[in-house]
Amino acid sequence: YYDMEEKIDYVFKVIVIGDSAVGKTQILSRFSKNEFCFDSKSTIGVEFQTRTVIINGKVIKAQIWDTAGQERAVTSAYYRGALGAMLVYDITKRQSFDHVAKWVEELRSHSDNTIVIMLVGNKGDLVDLRVVPTEDAIEFADEQGLFFYETSALTGENVETAFIKLFEEINRVVC
């Protein structure tokens, strides 16, 4: 046994963005604590969670920031130093997908141009309510050079996979 905290090679700041109610907080909670909370909503103001993972033999401390209900007031401090972003929409809310382009613009104007962006279509468990076809998201992601996964914070599907992929890409870019 050894304490990973003592052997951190890199700290990665990652931000979670996207429209309100798409599941950003739940995705983060799933990844950092393996929890889904049915009646969250919560804390006001920016917050972050951390989780330490091993990527390519390096101990990486991921510091993942959540807008915590302040989507309309995200400031440059939120973007500063971010190496990666999870850009989340809700597969059952067309509007949240239509806004993704605006979020990409916002991201690109506020952060380093090497930032790695993972587009995430969340609430994949709500199959009967889907209104955003997977192909539309794949097409957009290809055009914009984003990575893409569909997830469910509720079941946990692909949440870990999407984060790990993001960290691997950040690791390739910056390390």
Ligand code: GDP
């Ligand atoms: P945020 O405003 O983007 O942080 O969204 P929240 O994480 O607060 O989630 C908004 C609502 O969607 C809450 O009622 C969650 O319980 C629900 N939710 C979040 N993720 C999922 C999911 O993957 N599946 C389902 N069915 N509901 C989800």
